[in-house]
Amino acid sequence: MRIVRSAAALASAAAALSLAACGSGDDPGPDPAVVAQGKQIFRYDTFGDESKWTDTLRMHEVIAAAVDPSTALSVGLKVDAQALPPAVVDGIRNGSIDLTSPDTTVALLELDAVVGLRGKVENVNGRKTLTRVGVTCALCHSTVDDSFAPGIGKRLDGWPNRDLNPGAIIALSPALDAGTRSVFNSWGKGKYDPRFNLDGINGPQVIPPAYGLAGVARITTTGDGDEIAYWNRYVAVTQMGGHGSFSDSRTGVDVRNGTDDLVTSKLPALQAYQLTLAAPTPPAGSFDAAAAARGKAVFEGSGTCASCHSGPEFTDASLRLHPAADVVSEPEPDGAPSWASRSATKQYRTAPLRGIWQHPPYFHNGSAPTLQAVVETYNAKKSLGLSAAEIADLVEYLKSL
Ligand code: HEC
Ligand code: HEC
Numbered sequence: 001m002r003i004v005r006s007a008a009a010l011a012s013a014a015a016a017l018s019l020a021a022c023g024s025g026d027d028p029g030p031d032p033a034v035v036a037q038g039k040q041i042f043r044y045d046t047f048g049d050e051s052k053w054t055d056t057l058r059m060h061e062v063i064a065a066a067v068d069p070s071t072a073l074s075v076g077l078k079v080d081a082q083a084l085p086p087a088v089v090d091g092i093r094n095g096s097i098d099l100t101s102p103d104t105t106v107a108l109l110e111l112d113a114v115v116g117l118r119g120k121v122e123n124v125n126g127r128k129t130l131t132r133v134g135v136t137c138a139l140c141h142s143t144v145d146d147s148f149a150p151g152i153g154k155r156l157d158g159w160p161n162r163d164l165n166p167g168a169i170i171a172l173s174p175a176l177d178a179g180t181r182s183v184f185n186s187w188g189k190g191k192y193d194p195r196f197n198l199d200g201i202n203g204p205q206v207i208p209p210a211y212g213l214a215g216v217a218r219i220t221t222t223g224d225g226d227e228i229a230y231w232n233r234y235v236a237v238t239q240m241g242g243h244g245s246f247s248d249s250r251t252g253v254d255v256r257n258g259t260d261d262l263v264t265s266k267l268p269a270l271q272a273y274q275l276t277l278a279a280p281t282p283p284a285g286s287f288d289a290a291a292a293a294r295g296k297a298v299f300e301g302s303g304t305c306a307s308c309h310s311g312p313e314f315t316d317a318s319l320r321l322h323p324a325a326d327v328v329s330e331p332e333p334d335g336a337p338s339w340a341s342r343s344a345t346k347q348y349r350t351a352p353l354r355g356i357w358q359h360p361p362y363f364h365n366g367s368a369p370t371l372q373a374v375v376e377t378y379n380a381k382k383s384l385g386l387s388a389a390e391i392a393d394l395v396e397y398l399k400s401l
Contacts, residue, residue: 030272038273041266042157043142046118046134047242048262053134056241057173060119060133064106066172069099072114073151076163076189080155081148083113092149106130115142115155135240137232137270140164140192141210158211158277160359162190167204191366194239195342198253203336206366212279212354215311217318221351221364222343224248228274229267236263250344279355286357287399295397298390303378305394314353314401321347328381329363339364357399371398 053059073079081089088111091097098104106128109119116139120132143161144153151163167187170176176184183202187193191204208221219225225234237246238255244263247254299305308326310316324330324340327348332339340346348364362368368377375394379386386394 030276034269034272035276038269038271039157041270042136042273043115043138043155044112044118044136045266046136047236047240047244047266048134048258048260049236049241049243050120050132050134051243051258052241054132057170057175059169059173060130062172062174063109063119063133064102064130066102067105068102069104069108072105075165075168076161077117077151077169078115078142078144078161078163079108079148079152080113080115080144081153082155083111085111089148092152103128109133115144116140116161137210137235137240140166140207158209158274159280160190160207160209162207162359164207165189166192166207190361194235198238198251198255199342201337201342203332203334203339203342203365205339205364206359206361209279209355209359210274211277212313212352213277214275215313216315216352218321218349220343221349222340222345222347223317223321223349224250224344227271229271232267232270232274233263248344279352280358281355282357282400287396289400291393291396292400293397295390295393295395295400298386298394299397302390303375303384303386303394304382305378308350309353315350317349317352321345321349323347327363328377329365329367332365333367336365353398353401356401371395374398 069079084092088097088107092099105114106119106121108114109117109130110121110128112118116136118134118136119130121128122131123129124131138155138157140161141159142155142157143159143163144151145156147153165188167184171181171184183196186202187204190207192207193202193204196202196204205221213219213228217226219228219231225231233244233246234248234253236242237244237257238253241257242263243258244261245256299309308316308322311318324338324347330338340348351363356362356371360370362371362374368374372391372395375386375391375398378384379391
């Protein structure tokens with residue numbers, strides 16, 4: 001029972017009640033206009049991060065000189081087929097558009113067709129020239145459905161881009177020293193270290209989904225934030241290089257970019273949009289329903305999974321976080337220090353499991369390549385004594401979530 005502290009609060013509570021009474025009594029849900037605005041921000045807003053990607057890293061020069069569309073697709077960049085006019089679609093189909101020319105990349109950027117990249121193309125001495133480039137949230141947290149060609153299709157917002165090699169892309173910058181470049185080149189596909197530029201430690205994380213977060217009480221694998229907006233501000237400012245500020249006394253991170261703030265006012269809409277992104281349901285026929293039903297019993301029984309993966313989102317994050325000793329994904333690969341030790345909480349959040357079929361590899365560090373490997377790891381490290389048949393059933397259950 002909430003305590004109403006003042007007459008004003010009482011009046012507004014009464015107004016809210018009578019508003020609710022006017023409608024069907026159902027939760028009206030988020031304001032569609034705000035959600036639409038948040039989608040635009042998620043896909044297209046750079047928060048002014050051209051300061052980093054253009055002025056500091058000079059990625060516009062690299063792209064214009066060396067990144068033809070074939071190269072871009074090979075480092076996991078995706079093309080939004082819906083942004084392509086019919087003439088371009090035809091040109092790609094009949095081969096008259098040259099996918100081995102960086103000029104084509106510049107043309108695609110001008111069409112706003114490269115997912116997660118924004119370019120400004122201007123006429124310089126009669127030639128279309130990429131003068132500014134920045135990145136958006138969609139770079140890492142959207143992919144496409146490949147409906148046109150591999151890497152080219154309709155956007156899937158919230159799906160992690162596990163083909164993307166952010167380290168290899170950043171390593172193309174001429175502004176880096178050899179040591180930093182070799183760290184970026186060590187990460188590989190689908191991974192990014194969102195703390196390396198602050199603590200100097202190399203321990204890349206799997207890019208997680210940005211869907212399925214409604215009802216998840218703590219944000220990030222270490223539960224650093226109570227709200228998505230906490231981490232959105234962190235990434236927008238400290239990783240993307242957007243204009244604004246982020247500080248957290250728990251980690252000592254204190255970053256300000258520029259003198260203006262292009263982040264704060266966008267956070268509510270951005271979060272509202274993310275909360276509408278549901279985890280994708282498993283494709284028809286992708287799991288054995290009878291085995292999954294048996295696996296559910298293992299999950300809730302001898303597997304002890306449900307002691308942490310509880311509730312509708314399969315996480316106990318609203319109740320507690322877990323010390324590193326509880327997780328089966330440590331020690332970190334390549335001798336890196338514990339990821340939790342680098343975080344604000346020094347602990348781990350039980351991972352929500354909806355849509356888990358969609359995003360291998362698993363665990364924060366990607367140490368389990370498949371769901372089979374996840375279950376085998378738990379079976380060995382927690383001495384569960386599950387039989388091969390129980391393991392197989394449990395895997396089918398996980399595929400069904
Ligand atoms: C360069 C790649 C990259 C970009 C760009 C990026 N992220 Fe992320 N994001 C990550 C990684 C890696 C993590 C994992 C961090 C962790 O859990 O500790 C993450 C975590 C998250 C999470 C936490 C998910 C969870 O399960 O709690 C959210 C939400 C998120 N990002 C949203 C955003 C938004 C919004 C933007 C744009 C403002 C953005 N990200 C930009 C790589 C990226
Ligand atoms: C002590 C609490 C606890 C128990 C018990 C537990 N988990 Fe987890 N689980 C976690 C935590 C914490 C994470 C996040 C670890 C990480 O990211 O490295 C996790 C991660 C996972 C992941 C990876 C999620 C992702 O997004 O990559 C899967 C799958 C999973 N658990 C399945 C299971 C299964 C199946 C069982 C039972 C055999 C189980 N868990 C038992 C706490 C638990």
